[in-house]
Amino acid sequence: MTQLIRLSQGFQLPAIVEALPESSRLTFLEFFTAQIGNANTRRSYAKAAVEFLSWCELRGALSLGAIRLREVAN
Numbered sequence: 648m649t650q651l652i653r654l655s656q657g658f659q660l661p662a663i664v665e666a667l668p669e670s671s672r673l674t675f676l677e678f679f680t681a682q683i684g685n686a687n688t689r690r691s692y693a694k695a696a697v698e699f700l701s702w703c704e705l706r707g708a709l710s711l712g713a714i715r716l717r718e719v720a721n
Contacts, residue, residue, distance in 0.1 A: 706718060
């Protein structure tokens, strides 16, 4: 099962993101906290991103660089 890292606000960071350098993890988190003003939109986008990255992990993509368009498009 996909390893998820719990954050203080209940947001779960996928292991694929947790493996990124700290600056990249912060950029990921800032997108969902600072760039999206509407709380419902923020939750929906975060949920979709976590579900997609979990889907990628289940198919063997253990890093962002391992995600291939060919597999996603199928």
